[in-house]
Amino acid sequence: MATGYKEGSLDAPTRHALPWREESWYDEAALDAELRRVFDICHGCRRCFNLCDSFPKLFDMIDESPNEEVEDLSAGQIKQVVDACTLCDMCFMVKCPYVPPHEFNLDFPHLMLRYRAVEHRKGETSKADRLLAETDRNGKLGSVLSDVANWATDGKSETTRGIMQQMLGIDKRAHLPKFADIPLTNRAVALVPAPNPDAPGFGRRVALYASCYDQFNDQTPGEAAVKVLAHNGVEVRIEHPECCAMPKLENGDIPAVASAAARVAAHFAPLIDQGYDVVAITASCALMMKFEWPLIEPDNEDIRKLSAATHDISEYIVKLSKQAGLTPVEAMDASIGVHFACHSRAQNMGPKAMEMLKLIPEAKPVLTERCSGHGGKWGIYQQNFDTAVKLARPAVRSLEKTAPDYMVSECPLAGSHLKQVMEQGGAAKLPERIGHPVELMAKAYGL
Ligand code: SF4
Ligand code: SF4
Structure with missing residues (x-):
């Protein structure tokens, strides 16, 4: 399946359908061989060294191995690379020259996914990951009991957050979203x-x-x-x-x-x-x-x-x-820091939030392309939170550079994570919220 325009390349990348119904996809020896084949190519290439935590981990482990060979990696080290991946898709969409139709046939995120599919099939997905993935059930419950749920998950509720940290591994410093009382x-x-x-x-x-x-x-x-x-x-x-x-x-x-x-x-x-x-x-x-x-x-x-x-x-x-034109938008003389979220970039449509905000006369949007480091539920776990904060810092620095009047992100979890990192860093000018860009369109319309 062609996915359209690819940043940094003239060729349209293609992605193969996932053969998840085929037994061979779960064959662990074949998976191990494929991981080592791909890791070896990546080790020689290294373009993705600063995209996330997976690649630096991989490169360091190979460089520090006895023969500096991918064959030296243990199963545990391979798992560390997979566990550091947030499936943001950036290495496939933005950087990699070896994605299909190239003969190397490299799709790093889907290889990480295959590893996790094998783990899941073996019943090795953690209890916390299974619980947090039930978003509709959790959301319904959180809405019905919103007062209690919001109190229990608040960062200031040390006892309940301590229990969550102990039982589910959710770092008690991580910001968790509040529940609305009505869906x-x-x-x-x-x-x-x-x-x-x-x-x-x-x-x-x-x-x-x-x-x-x-x-x-x-x-x-x-x-x-x-x-x-x-x-x-x-x-x-x-x-x-x-x-x-x-x-x-x-x-x-x-x-x-x-x-x-x-x-x-x-x-x-x-x-x-x-x-x-x-x-x-x-x-x-x-x-x-x-x-x-x-x-x-x-x-x-x-x-x-x-x-x-x-x-x-x-x-x-x-x-x-x-296609049709818009109802005229009021001018808004404001600078706007726009975080280009990975899952927005991965849609291969260009920075549409920037294009949209440029429709507001006198608005001055400035793009930040760095990953927020949050990665869905990945960044809230105790073993990842400090890395998620570290990964967010370049994005925060870039957003803060122009001291904008507003900051926005198309990813709501990225927005709240970036705001938390700004708070921790003692930002001189803290945004009230890092909401979605469409909120500024509504504001410009006076809605
Ligand atoms: S999908 Fe994202 S997190 Fe995973 S390896 Fe690629 S760039 Fe890193
Ligand atoms: S995913 Fe592609 S671009 Fe990134 S390090 Fe591996 S081979 Fe290089």
């Missing part, structure tokens, strides 16, 4: 305004896919997206049939991802037939729906249809502005 879809009737019939986008229909985070935690980006779209004439409905299963993908639980993908795609198929575009508020969900699901279930017609109909919210607003 976003339950507020849809009150929240979604009638589309403006005089606006250029009138006649278009959007089914807005709320991520678990939009549904159960921070609803500000969803509210802003609804208002901006309706103000531009678009008829909007909010949908959250279930989680996109990114946390289960991180666990290597491919069968669970495949069944979630089939159910969500079946939910959206009739809406697409009725003329709805599907728009994801959170970048990770858009990545799953556009690219990962079709590689897991390439023969599922609903999934193919959903993949083609899915847009990221910034991408959709930019597209709307080009």
